[in-house]
Amino acid sequence: MSEPAPERLSAAGLTVFERGWLSSNNVLLTDPADPRAPAVLVDSGHCTHAAQTVALVARALGGRPLGRILNTHLHSDHCGGNAALQALHRAPDGQGPVPVSVPPGQADAVRRWDEQALSYAPTGQRCERYELDGVLPPGVELEMAGQCWEVLAAPGHDPHAVMLFRRADGVLIAGDALWENGFGVVFPELDGVDAFDEVGATLDLIAGLPVRWVIPGHGSPFGDVAGALERARRRLAGHQADPRKHARHAAKVLIKYHLMEEQRQPWAEALAWAVATPLLASCQARAGVAGPANDFARGLIEELVGNGALRLADGVLHDA
Numbered sequence: 001m002s003e004p005a006p007e008r009l010s011a012a013g014l015t016v017f018e019r020g021w022l023s024s025n026n027v028l029l030t031d032p033a034d035p036r037a038p039a040v041l042v043d044s045g046h047c048t049h050a051a052q053t054v055a056l057v058a059r060a061l062g063g064r065p066l067g068r069i070l071n072t073h074l075h076s077d078h079c080g081g082n083a084a085l086q087a088l089h090r091a092p093d094g095q096g097p098v099p100v101s102v103p104p105g106q107a108d109a110v111r112r113w114d115e116q117a118l119s120y121a122p123t124g125q126r127c128e129r130y131e132l133d134g135v136l137p138p139g140v141e142l143e144m145a146g147q148c149w150e151v152l153a154a155p156g157h158d159p160h161a162v163m164l165f166r167r168a169d170g171v172l173i174a175g176d177a178l179w180e181n182g183f184g185v186v187f188p189e190l191d192g193v194d195a196f197d198e199v200g201a202t203l204d205l206i207a208g209l210p211v212r213w214v215i216p217g218h219g220s221p222f223g224d225v226a227g228a229l230e231r232a233r234r235r236l237a238g239h240q241a242d243p244r245k246h247a248r249h250a251a252k253v254l255i256k257y258h259l260m261e262e263q264r265q266p267w268a269e270a271l272a273w274a275v276a277t278p279l280l281a282s283c284q285a286r287a288g289v290a291g292p293a294n295d296f297a298r299g300l301i302e303e304l305v306g307n308g309a310l311r312l313a314d315g316v317l318h319d320a
Helices: 047-061 084-090 106-114 196-207 225-241 243-262 267-276 278-287 295-306
Strands: 012-018 026-029 041-044 067-069 099-103 141-144 149-152 162-166 170-174 214-216 264-266 311-313 316-319
Touching: 012 047, 026 047, 041 047, 047 084, 067 084, 067 106, 067 214, 099 106, 225 243, 225 267, 243 267, 243 278, 243 295, 243 311, 243 316, 264 267, 267 295, 267 316, 295 311
Parallel strands: 041 067, 067 099, 170 214
Antiparallel strands: 012 026, 026 041, 141 149, 149 162, 162 170, 264 316, 311 316
């Protein structure tokens, strides 16, 4: 696996690791005025890329200690490197591993390591257990690495998600609430929970802020905030007009994500995984597709092979 080069924004104190799919982007916050001050990492990628995350962070720290890890939300591609980083980095006071803070709505689930509540069981995904230290309550301002960041609630893609906003220069760490061309799957909708309006409210929140630069959870940082918001609103309108299409898209995303985790898997095993994954059943119901789960999953896999998202060779599916 080739390592992405850290991208330094023109804004001081930010290093963005733009990651390939399966991992989210990571953002390292450092104090430009104090090379010995502890750094802060926002999001840590997927557990299968943990070694790469550890190497990228070590290189960018430049001798600084890692003082804290923050997670915008707890999908497996955003917090999967937490455990590996905690195994190597100690808390600033030397007592225990480097502290991790998460959105408050999922703190108890992390402490209990409830894989059902944390979405890993329903989605059939994996994430290594880590220790929790604190929470990121929306509405507070955090002083980190010589910088002031506002914690903002960003429900929609995930009901507990937060964003971080540095008002001094308009930098927004958006997680999966806003990408350059859309936003993440609206997972609550797959469980029958109305959340499209929450996506819209989060987009409105971003539009009302003096944002100059967005660091998305996936893809390159961008400055055309108005254009991104317009594209996101068009996508949202499409989802609202046809929720069944959104559910079918989400089901394909889950299967593609699984093959990115596995890299390759015999067709029969991939089909069995899909049939046994609870959220795929929810997607089928929300998509309004009758019939056996096996037929629904088979059709999705064939569609992914047909459009080149997966490759089939000698009865084995490969991520493409």
